[in-house]
Structure formats: structure tokens, C-alpha cells
Amino acid sequence: MPPPRCLLARRFCSISTGDPSHAPTPDVVSTVADTAAAAILRTPRFESRLLSLLPSAVFLQPDCARLTLTRLLPYQVPSLRFLLFLSAHLPAADTAPAPAPERAASSLPELDSFLFRLPPTLAADAVEILASRLGLHPSLPALNDVFRRVLRAARPDLVLRLFSAFASSPAFPGDEDTVACVVRACIAAGRPVDGLQFLRDAVLRGSPPSAFVATDIIGAFASQGNFAKVSETLHLMIAAGCQPDSIVYHRIMHYLFARRKGREALRVFNEIKLRGYEIDRITYTTVLDGLCKMGLTDDAHKIWDEMVNKGMEPNEYAYCSFIYFYCKAGDFTRALKVYDEMLHKGFKESNVSCNILIAGFCAHGMVDEAADIFDKMATKGVERDVITYSTLIHGLCKVGKLAQARGMYEQLLASGLEPTVATLTPLIDALCNEGQVDAAVELIRLMQAKGLEPRFGSNNSIINGFCMINRFDDAMAWLAEMRAMINYAFTPTY
Numbered sequence: 001m002p003p004p005r006c007l008l009a010r011r012f013c014s015i016s017t018g019d020p021s022h023a024p025t026p027d028v029v030s031t032v033a034d035t036a037a038a039a040i041l042r043t044p045r046f047e048s049r050l051l052s053l054l055p056s057a058v059f060l061q062p063d064c065a066r067l068t069l070t071r072l073l074p075y076q077v078p079s080l081r082f083l084l085f086l087s088a089h090l091p092a093a094d095t096a097p098a099p100a101p102e103r104a105a106s107s108l109p110e111l112d113s114f115l116f117r118l119p120p121t122l123a124a125d126a127v128e129i130l131a132s133r134l135g136l137h138p139s140l141p142a143l144n145d146v147f148r149r150v151l152r153a154a155r156p157d158l159v160l161r162l163f164s165a166f167a168s169s170p171a172f173p174g175d176e177d178t179v180a181c182v183v184r185a186c187i188a189a190g191r192p193v194d195g196l197q198f199l200r201d202a203v204l205r206g207s208p209p210s211a212f213v214a215t216d217i218i219g220a221f222a223s224q225g226n227f228a229k230v231s232e233t234l235h236l237m238i239a240a241g242c243q244p245d246s247i248v249y250h251r252i253m254h255y256l257f258a259r260r261k262g263r264e265a266l267r268v269f270n271e272i273k274l275r276g277y278e279i280d281r282i283t284y285t286t287v288l289d290g291l292c293k294m295g296l297t298d299d300a301h302k303i304w305d306e307m308v309n310k311g312m313e314p315n316e317y318a319y320c321s322f323i324y325f326y327c328k329a330g331d332f333t334r335a336l337k338v339y340d341e342m343l344h345k346g347f348k349e350s351n352v353s354c355n356i357l358i359a360g361f362c363a364h365g366m367v368d369e370a371a372d373i374f375d376k377m378a379t380k381g382v383e384r385d386v387i388t389y390s391t392l393i394h395g396l397c398k399v400g401k402l403a404q405a406r407g408m409y410e411q412l413l414a415s416g417l418e419p420t421v422a423t424l425t426p427l428i429d430a431l432c433n434e435g436q437v438d439a440a441v442e443l444i445r446l447m448q449a450k451g452l453e454p455r456f457g458s459n460n461s462i463i464n465g466f467c468m469i470n471r472f473d474d475a476m477a478w479l480a481e482m483r484a485m486i487n488y489a490f491t492p493t494y
Contacts, residue, residue: 037071112142120149147181159185222255257290327360362395432465
């Protein structure tokens with residue numbers, strides 16, 4: 001009678017593993033894998049007992065470990081715990097024998113579904129252990145799925161680490177989805193230069209960059225103000241036969257205007273037209289808004305005329321761009337003329353347009369005119385938001401109308417809105433200037449209770465306010481509290 005399978009496994013323990021003729025037979029490997037899988041499924045804390053139950057010379061060979069995993073894959077938690085166990089006991093891939101690619105791909109048919117069921121970070125850990133300890137890789141669609149889920153979980157570091165482990169896969173370097181995930185991980189990790197290099201490598205392999213990914217990396221460089229790299233990425237796209245579309249150029253213009261590079265943004269805008277792209281109303285409005293905010297109204301008027309000549313009616317935001325500029329310049333005659341023209345064209349008064357007028361009047365000390373706009377908003381059914389209230393409160397405090405500002409603050413609370421730092425800061429400063437420091441302290445405590453961080457200047461106002469009313473001990477106590485908070489904020493944690 002042949003010996004039981006478990007006895008066959010134990011007998012192998014006494015055989016010298018240094019002799020190639022005594023390599024474990026498939027029957028022995030299968031026996032050990034069956035025994036290991038049964039012990040793992042039966043024992044809640046198998047990690048501390050497994051090596052004592054099995055011949056490690058067989059069990060810790062990659063072939064046996066892969067076979068054990070095959071038995072466990074239908075069971076999610078035991079499979080994951082077994083992989084974590086292997087990561088601590090099985091040598092890394094550089095010392096462990098690597099399986100043939102075709103065997104690795106066919107030996108674990110349930111590997112993909114196992115990974116799909118895991119949360120993103122655990123799936124990433126599993127993929128890395130599979131690659132580094134067992135030389136196994138999921139299918140490319142499954143790997144890309146893990147990449148995408150890990151990216152959505154805001155763990156770009158895991159994507160980059162996994163891609164390194166993926167380098168031994170027969171499917172390396174992946175497809176367009178793989179490239180997109182790795183490039184976006186580089187961007188999210190603050191390494192767009194590495195993302196561009198990876199994109200360039202993909203082009204050299206004959207894979208043209210996705211327009212969406214190129215747009216993302218251009219946006220990353222533009223947000224840094226690195227327009228040399230923006231140009232380099234554009235040239236790479238064009239050389240690879242991936243023509244930049246209007247969305248790419250729109251993003252570049254947006255960041256150029258944000259960095260007050262209006263002339264450069266105009267050059268990009270003209271390049272779009274030269275390339276024959278259809279310019280929509282959104283792009284025109286973006287350019288108009290950027291030019292107006294930079295005070296380049298002559299150029300803005302040219303863009304306006306060009307848009308109208310093409311049969312495009314300017315929208316509310318285009319009108320508001322000019323209203324904003326004229327209000328900022330203090331030219332309320334022209335601002336109101338544009339405002340009336342906007343209403344004549346059929347656009348209704350809105351929260352956005354009214355807030356612009358209120359901010360403009362307040363900036364020039366015309367708080368009565370601003371309050372009039374504020375009152376008319378209610379009668380015309382225009383919503384008043386926290387920005388509306390905060391702007392008017394700031395304007396009233398600026399001209400010394402503290403009582404009216406406090407009344408406006410009470411009205412804000414009664415409307416159900418939550419005050420912000422911008423709401424409370426001017427009140428705190430004005431109260432301190434009027435010697436009402438205790439009331440200002442109450443507002444700061446309210447801010448802190450709401451999780452809002454008071455501005456540094458507000459603390460200075462409290463100290464100055466205490467000094468103005470000769471409460472020097474209170475001023476020193478507040479200064480000590482400030483120093484304690486600063487020291488706490490900058491104390492390193494280990």
C-alpha cells in the first residue's frame with residue numbers, strides 16, 4: 001500500500017535538498033500545497049504554526065507557494081493573509097526562481113477576480129507581493145484596474161512602486177491605459193518631469209500619447225509656471241502625430257492669465273486660430289475675463305468685437321468681466337452702462353453681477369450705493385450669499401460704520417448662512433479699533449470653535465486693542481497664547 005500523502009511530504013524532510021536528484025516530485029509539491037491550504041483555511045492564526053507543520057524545504061519553494069495560492073484564491077481573506085505571510089518568508093524575486101511567463105499566466109486563472117474584490121491599497125500590496133515573491137502578474141486589464149483604483153484613492157506612490165514591480169511582466173510596459181496611469185501618478189506625486197520622460201519613452205516605443213494625458217501634464221507644468229516644459233510637451237505631441245486640441249490650449253491660457261501673462265495667453269489664442277480650431281464662446285469668455293482682470297481692456301474690446309462679428313452673443317460672464325474692470329477702476333458710469341446693456345440683452349440680475357457691483361462700490365468707500373444694491377437683491381429675488389454679506393461688512397467696517405456692520409453680521413446669521421474668516425476678520429479689527437476688545441475675542445473664539453484659523457493680523461489687532469485700553473496683562477497673556485500655538489504648530493512629530 002502506498003504511503004499516505006502527508007507521510008510522503010514528511011519523508012521528503014529527511015532528504016538532502018543539496019542533491020538535485022532529490023528535488024521534490026510534483027506529487028510531493030501537490031501534497032504539501034494541499035496540506036498548507038487546508039491548514040490555512042482551518043486555523044484562524046495559521047502564521048505562527050504553518051512552518052512547524054510543513055517541510056519548509058518544499059513549502060517555501062515558489063512552485064509550492066503558487067500551488068497553495070491556487071487552492072486559496074476563492075477565499076479572499078485567507079489568500080491575502082497567505083500573501084502577506086509569503087512576503088515575510090519567501091525570498092525576493094532576484095533570488096527566487098522565476099516561473100516561465102506562460103506558466104505564470106495560466107497557473108492562477110482566478111487571480112484577476114481576487115484582485116478586483118480587494119480594496120485599492122490591499123490590491124496594490126497583493127500585486128507587489130505576487131510579482132516580487134512569486135513572479136506572478138495579473139492580466140494587463142486587471143493591473144490597469146488596480147492602477148486606476150489606487151490613483152482614485154490618492155496613492156500615486158503605490159502606482160509608481162507597482163509599475164516597478166510590473167517591469168518583470170511579459171506585458172511590460174503595458175498599453176495606453178498603463179501609460180496614462182503612470183503619468184498621472186507622476187503628476188499627482190509632484191513629479192511632472194518624470195511623467196514627461198515616461199511619455200517620451202512611450203512615444204519612442206511607438207505609442208503616441210493620449211490627448212487627455214498630455215493635457216493633464218501640460219496643466220501640471222502650466223500651474224507651476226514652467227512654460228518651457230509646456231512647449232516641450234506640445235512639440236512632443238505634434239511630433240508623435242497627436243495634434244493638441246482646443247482644450248489643451250484653453251488650459252494653457254487659463255494658467256497664463258492666472259500668472260498675469262496676458263500677452264503670452266494672447267499669442268496662444270492666436271495660435272489656436274492659425275491652426276484652424278473652432279473657437280467657442282467659452283474660450284472667448286476666458287480670454288476676455290483674463291484680459292479685463294489684467295487691465296488690458298483695449299485687447300479685450302477687440303476680442304469682444306471679434307466674437308460679435310462671428311455671430312456669438314457674449315454671455316453674462318463676458319459682461320461681468322467688463323463690469324469688474326470698470327468697478328475696479330472706479331469708473332461706475334461705464335460699469336453701470338455695461339450692466340444696463342447686459343440686462344437689455346435679456347440677462348437677469350444675478351448673484352455674480354450684484355456681488356461685483358457691491359465689491360466695486362465698497363472698494364471705493366461708496367457703501368451707501370453698495371447697500372442699495374444689497375437691498376434691491378432681496379426685492380428682485382436675487383440670492384444673497386456669504387460673499388455678499390462679507391463684502392458689505394468689510395466695506396462698512398472700512399468706513400467706520402461698525403454698528404451697521406454688526407447689524408449686517410446678525411442678518412447673515414439670521415439668514416442661516418455660516419460666517420467665514422473673510423466675514424469675521426474685518427469685524428474683529430474694527431471692534432479692536434473701537435476699544436471693544438472683549439467682543440473681538442468672542443469672535444475669535446467663535447472662529448476657533450468652528451475650525452476656522454484666524455488670520456495673523458487679527459491676533460495683532462487683539463494685542464493692540466488691549467494696549468489701547470491699558471489692559472497690558474491681557475495683551476501679554478494673548479501674546480503668550482499666540483507663541484504657544486506657533487510652537488505647537490511647528491513641533492515635529494515622530
